Amino acid sequence: MPHMPVKKISRDRHPFEDHERERSETLLPWEYDDYWPSAWIRHPGRHEPPFVSAFALRFEALQGDTVVVHVSADERYELYYDGERVGRGSERGGKSNWFYESYEFDIRPGAHTLAARVWSLGKLKPWAQATIGPGFILAPESERWTGVIGTGNAQWQSKRLRGYGFAEVASKGIGTGAKLLLDGSLHDWGFERGEGDGWMTAEPLHSGNNGYVYTSADSKHIMQPSGLPPMLEQPITGVDVRYVASADSLETSDAAIERSLHLPEESGSWSALLNAGQPLLVPPRTGRRIVIDMDNYYCLYPELVTSGGAGSAIRLRFAEALYRREGNRVVKRNRNDIEDCRFVGIGDTFLPDGGDRRRWGTLWWHAGRYAELTVITADEPLWIQAVVLTETRYPLRIESEFRCSDDRWNAFVPIALRSQELCMHETYMDCPYWEQMMYVGDSRLEALLQYVLTKDDRLTVKSLQMFERSRRNPTGLVACAWPDGSGKIIPSFCFWWVLMVYDYALWRGDRSVLAGLLPGVRDVLERLLLRSEDGLLRSPRGWNFMDWQAEWPGGIPPHGGEEISGIYNWLAVCALKQTAAVERYMGEEELASRWERLAAALAEAADRAFWNEERGLYADDRKMGAYSEHAQCMALLSGSIGQERARRVEVGLAQDSRLTRTSIFFAHYLFEVYSLLEGGSLPMDRLGQWFELESRGFRTTPEVFEDETRSDCHAWGAHPLYHFYATVLGIRPSSMGFAEVAITPRLGDLREAEGEMVHPLGVIRVRFARDDEGGLSGIVELPEGLQGFVYANGEQVRLRAGKMKVDFTGRKV
Secondary structure, three states, X not given: OOOOOEEEEOOOOOOOHHHHHHHHOOOOOOOOOOEEEEEEEEOOOOOOOOEEXXXXXXXXXXXXXXXXXXXXXXXXEEEEEOOEEEEEEOOOOEOOEEEEEEEEEEEOOEEEEEEEEEEEOHXXXXXXXXXXXXXXXXXXXXXXXXXXXXXXXXOOEEEEOOOEEEEXXXXXXXXXXXXXXXXXXXXXXXXXXXXXXXXXXXEEEEEEEOOOOOOOOOOOOOEEEOOOOOOEEEEXXXXXXXXXXXXXXXXXXXXXXXXXXXXXXXXXXXXXXXXHOOOEEEOOOXXXXXXEEEEEEEEEEEXXXXXXXXXXXXXXXXXXXXXXXXXXXXXXXXXXXXXXXXXXXXXXXXEOOOOOOEEEEOOOOEEEEXXXXXXXXXXXXXXXXXXXXEEEEOOOOOOOEEEEOOHHHHHHHHHHHHHHHHOEOOOEOXXXXXXXXOEHHHHHHHHHHHHHHOOOOHHHHHHHHHHHHOOOOOOOOOOOXXXXXXXOOOHHHHHHHHHHHHHHHHHOOOHHHHHHXXXXXXXXXXXXXXXXXXXXXXOOOOXXXXXXXXXXXXXXXXXXXXXXXXXXXXXXXXXXXXXXXXXXXXXXXXXXXXXXXXXXXXXXXXXXXXXXXXXXXXXXXXXXXXXXXXXXXXXXXXXXXXXXXHHHHHHHHHHOOOOEOOOOOOHHHHHHHHHHOOOOOOOHHHHHHHHOOHHHOOOOOXXXXXXXXXXXXXXXXXXXXXXXXXXXXXXXXXXXXXXXXXXXXXOOOOOEEEEEEEEOOEEEEEEEEEOOOOOEEEEEEEOOOOEEEEEEOOEEEEEOOEEEEEEEOOOOO
């Protein structure tokens, strides 16, 4: 096997504790801080972002050694060792939890070079990128190596890299940060090997620190170890060159793709370049436009290798789908179509300088299904020696599987999985092409799907903790998305976070994690219990989003002009009751009882204020002016209404066509209601929209089901796959920490359904079949150490570890 000089590792403790103890012996308590022996550094002088810096250190290793180093940067870095990229970071965090990566270096005797490319985009950074001030830190754990390679200790050099320009994203891809314009005639080639001139001694800043010491300083990076594995990097192969045409400009957005302009005789050479690495020569004074279909949705780092071609221009853009002009609008229709469509995308521009084997790459990954490569040469021919597309995302390992007798369901599974994969990176994301923000409402559904797919809950735990830390704001409430410099608050999302904590307790149940979250849960609930004179909750002023609906401006449901929403109140009841369950699990019986009392009082007030006896439904507002599926769902899910009213609400939910319908996001809660109903199953008339996605060319689930959706990849739309496991197969925890299982299969119109679902102790395997009379039979296999019940047709069977046959047909097993 080839020698791997550097690998990313995980640490379960903070470094340099011996160093801290030594310092504490010589300092007074108010002087002491949790300093590292190495310090942050920056390029000398004051530089206003956006800019890109390089840091480099040449050193001599007299003997071989294995050295652990901790690396971070503001805003982000690429780490190089002897000219090769060996790491990326810093993992996305916030000002109060600035992450660093840990690497293990296998250093061999001889001369070596460490280098880093660090960028600081300032106001042009992605919305989800935090920043305090530009800088870089590399801290070796070994005291012997601190003076040799540590920043602030060794003689690190720096320079501001030339040739970088930045184009702000104003519409498509908004929130993802400025895109790159790199001028090769100005660029400092070879910086990763410490080559070139213009290097200066780097300026030291504050020391690194272990972020467990309480501090309110805004000017320091409060550092935390990265708890995530390295992001996946794997080549994208088998792409399809669907269009080659002449081009006289890089600006192609208004140029429709016309069959008559296609140059089919050139497609083979471009395909060989992309799929086989066969170099391609673009003659002088030639323009070409190539549209590439990757046949799936990807998040990716592109890299081009060129030689010659001084004065040329290359632009590489990406799009989720192509747009068709209809009147004054450009809209996305079938995602497989390109003819008569326009490529409206985002990407980077590179200006070759004529040098040999120049490598062109981006700073932050792109996303989409389609790529457009446009090349314009000047008086020199341009050799394109490689176009490498590398997929990146969280390394989600799928450990569960679902199959059934309906091919439409089976065809949806890869679409849902792909959506989940592409919205998991260093944080959960609402969507990879737009915003790239970790919203609470989205994250709850992503976490639920992750619970049924894999044992790996590291990203879930990070999201819960990040949201808790987002409360360092004047309101004390959870930010609707984090990290996010805007600090926006959506009160309903605060309740979704509380319920997300409950989900973690139910599906995983690590008490050490919950102990760190519960103080924040309690505080958030106290701050949101703003009562009106009749015991109802009044929504705080601000963005009271609940769901995207055309008749709800800004996603805010009707409240009769008094900021009192039925949906919001029933959601609060759910949050209070589930918090009581978590408190009881944590041994806090008194607190559990208090939350239950508050939930009961609020439920009584909501029932009194919003119930319409004539319609047999709960209104959205006290004036009885609006009704929605949302209000009925949350009232039923609260478990706090009487049986007779619950029965009437169930009928109205199924039959009243006047109700405002749940969207793709809130349909999760509609499906949750169907999982509670006796004899209920997922409603086929609502699943049809998901089953149509494949025929419409989607590879992932969209943000909304409206005719024109903004985002084509939104993981909140993948939630039906969660219900395939938790509702159709019926596998759910029946006690905290998934200590016991309750299996209630709900096949509906399916004849058969089977699958394997991951559990902390192993895998739960089930197979069920339905007969013409409604009888159910099957096989259940539980991992060692797990027990529970299976329920069907009004009967129950006790389950034990191992394989068991179950029969609810009236026949003897």
